[in-house]
Amino acid sequence: MDFHILFQQLVNGLTLGSVYGLIAVGYTMVYGIIGMINFAHGDIYMISAYLAAIFMALLFSFGLDSVPLVIVCTLMITMAITAVYGWSIEHVAYRPLRNSTRLAPLISAIGVSLILQNYAQISQGAGTQSVPTLIEGALRFGDDNAFFQITYMQMMIIAVSAVSMGALTFLIQRTAYGRKCRATQQDRTMASILGINTDFTISSVFVIGAIMAAIAGMLVTLTYGSFDFYVGFIVGIKAFTAAVLGGIGSLPGAMLGGLILGLSESLFSGFINTDYKDVFAFSILVLVMIFKPSGLLGKPLVEKV
Amino acid sequence: MSNLFEVRNLDVCYGPVQALRDVNVEIKKGEIVTLIGANGAGKSTLLMSLFGQPKPKNGSIRFKGEELTRLATHQVGNLGIALVPEGRRVFSSMTIEENLMMGGAGCTADKDDPVLAHVYELFPRLKERQHQRAGTLSGGEQQMLAIGRALMSRPDLLLLDEPSLGLAPLVIKKIFETLEMIAKEGTTIFLVEQNANYALKFADRGYVLVNGNIKLTGSGDELLADPEVRKAYLGGH
Ligand SMILES: Nc1ncnc2c1ncn2[C@@H]1O[C@H](COP(=O)(O)OP(=O)(O)OP(=O)(O)O)[C@@H](O)[C@H]1O
Numbered sequence: 001m002d003f004h005i006l007f008q009q010l011v012n013g014l015t016l017g018s019v020y021g022l023i024a025v026g027y028t029m030v031y032g033i034i035g036m037i038n039f040a041h042g043d044i045y046m047i048s049a050y051l052a053a054i055f056m057a058l059l060f061s062f063g064l065d066s067v068p069l070v071i072v073c074t075l076m077i078t079m080a081i082t083a084v085y086g087w088s089i090e091h092v093a094y095r096p097l098r099n100s101t102r103l104a105p106l107i108s109a110i111g112v113s114l115i116l117q118n119y120a121q122i123s124q125g126a127g128t129q130s131v132p133t134l135i136e137g138a139l140r141f142g143d144d145n146a147f148f149q150i151t152y153m154q155m156m157i158i159a160v161s162a163v164s165m166g167a168l169t170f171l172i173q174r175t176a177y178g179r180k181c182r183a184t185q186q187d188r189t190m191a192s193i194l195g196i197n198t199d200f201t202i203s204s205v206f207v208i209g210a211i212m213a214a215i216a217g218m219l220v221t222l223t224y225g226s227f228d229f230y231v232g233f234i235v236g237i238k239a240f241t242a243a244v245l246g247g248i249g250s251l252p253g254a255m256l257g258g259l260i261l262g263l264s265e266s267l268f269s270g271f272i273n274t275d276y277k278d279v280f281a282f283s284i285l286v287l288v289m290i291f292k293p294s295g296l297l298g299k300p301l302v303e304k305v
Numbered sequence: 306m307s308n309l310f311e312v313r314n315l316d317v318c319y320g321p322v323q324a325l326r327d328v329n330v331e332i333k334k335g336e337i338v339t340l341i342g343a344n345g346a347g348k349s350t351l352l353m354s355l356f357g358q359p360k361p362k363n364g365s366i367r368f369k370g371e372e373l374t375r376l377a378t379h380q381v382g383n384l385g386i387a388l389v390p391e392g393r394r395v396f397s398s399m400t401i402e403e404n405l406m407m408g409g410a411g412c413t414a415d416k417d418d419p420v421l422a423h424v425y426e427l428f429p430r431l432k433e434r435q436h437q438r439a440g441t442l443s444g445g446e447q448q449m450l451a452i453g454r455a456l457m458s459r460p461d462l463l464l465l466d467e468p469s470l471g472l473a474p475l476v477i478k479k480i481f482e483t484l485e486m487i488a489k490e491g492t493t494i495f496l497v498e499q500n501a502n503y504a505l506k507f508a509d510r511g512y513v514l515v516n517g518n519i520k521l522t523g524s525g526d527e528l529l530a531d532p533e534v535r536k537a538y539l540g541g542h
């Protein structure tokens with residue numbers, strides 16, 4: 001076995017998995033709190049990629065020439081605007097349907113997804129957009145014939161994801177805000193009787209999901225440098241798969257699901273076949289669904305006392 | 306003295322089904338008032354309608370002079386009314402401590418909140434298990450938790466919906482003893498019960514709800530002695 005390939009694919013998988021995890025958080029938290037699959041979440045990610053590219057170009061053209069500063073400012077702006085998208089979509093497309101059938105918000109979400117894709121296509125053009133590479137270079141391990149490397153960009157993705165996930169976990173598990181979210185998730189009526197503005201809590205969860213997607217969008221745009229109006233679809237499906245794999249509704253589940261999906265995809269492409277990596281990823285999903293329908297860390301749907 | 310809480314001509318419907326008809330209740334500060342009634346009489350409906358779940362069709366509900374029917378559920382929850390709901394509704398996957406902190410004003414009580422220490426004093430059992438998940442508690446312990454959670458906001462009015470339901474006589478006794486202590490601290494209590502014997506002995510005054518309508522009202526002792534009440538709710542002895 002070629003260990004350098006193994007290590008390389010582990011690094012790649014970890015990077016990919018971190019991105020899936022960041023996006024999966026949005027699916028899992030929204031599902032957890034109102035029981036709907038936000039099919040437009042992948043397109044929120046797509047929007048954030050455009051925003052990142054636009055604001056990076058703008059900041060450079062304003063004469064800002066420090067790369068770290070541009071990256072940090074772009075990230076902040078992208079997170080803020082994407083958060084507004086998340087908040088608005090919930091208000092306009094989902095909240096009015098809160099008390100209707102379960103299917104209605106789902107269909108509304110598909111509508112929002114189409115609207116966002118077409119909006120990006122019309123306003124930014126259908127072609128592939130690209131941004132220049134800002135961070136180059138890598139750490140290499142091994143000799144010239146057998147080496148593996150971690151690019152600085154990959155390090156940044158892994159580090160930023162780990163910090164974001166850590167911060168989010170702390171927020172949900174250890175703060176009053178997190179308790180309000182978990183209470184709203186478990187029993188919305190009782191939570192509001194205790195004085196929680198559950199509508200606000202629900203909106204805030206959409207905002208958090210959008211912010212995490214924006215972080216992913218920005219990082220991926222910086223790494224791969226190209227995207228189009230359709231990237232949200234496939235990345236969204238993958239992240240959704242990760243959320244289901246880990247147990248939809250479970251925050252650590254989304255992170256674990258993302259990592260498993262990313263690692264299995266890259267190991268499969270490294271050692272077996274690149275063309276069928278998606279088949280492999282979805283096969284894992286099917287297997288988990290057969291043997292543990294609630295996902296790896298998910299709770300069974302009904303938890304009676 | 307003006308009323309802390311009053312319900313006037315209240316009608317509540319679930320779609321076409323009318324659950325409460327022209328209900329009037331008033332409670333003064335410091336009183337212990339009970340409402341007894343059979344299954345399906347509309348007791349829980351009355352308590353939940355205070356919080357707009359469901360919104361009343363007609364009538365008014367006033368607390369400290371404020372009209373509750375105009376408020377959103379969470380606004381009522383922040384006025385100084387706390388509910389121990391039917392079925393306890395504790396947050397089963399959260400710890401006992403977290404459940405209690407949820408009950409604090411604005412749901413932001415922290416671990417050193419003096420009210421938390423006081424609740425642990427009332428229910429030492431909860432303190433022993435503070436880091437355990439609420440879902441692992443026995444029924445009686447969950448009831449204590451639901452009461453403790455409601456007390457965390459130092460409510461002016463404590464509403465209880467059948468706290469004795471499904472509990473062993475010894476546990477019921479313990480819970481009523483604690484309610485006595487809470488009442489002595491000056492909390493106004495509105496207790497909904499099917500267990501008329503306990504409830505009427507405990508309360509200053511009572512109402513009898515039959516099919517969504519108040520049929521009888523009087524002091525606890527009067528109602529205990531009333532032949533109709535004895536026949537319907539006390540097994541007719
Ligand atoms: N969500 C609902 N939808 C429709 N009807 C309801 C609903 N909740 C209660 N009802 C009806 O309203 C009436 C009053 O119910 P309620 O739960 O208030 O009774 P209760 O006095 O609390 O009874 P119990 O002692 O069994 O708890 C019943 O006829 C019940 O079937």
Ligand SMILES: [Mg+2]
Pocket residue numbers: 348349350391466
């Ligand atoms: Mg009831």
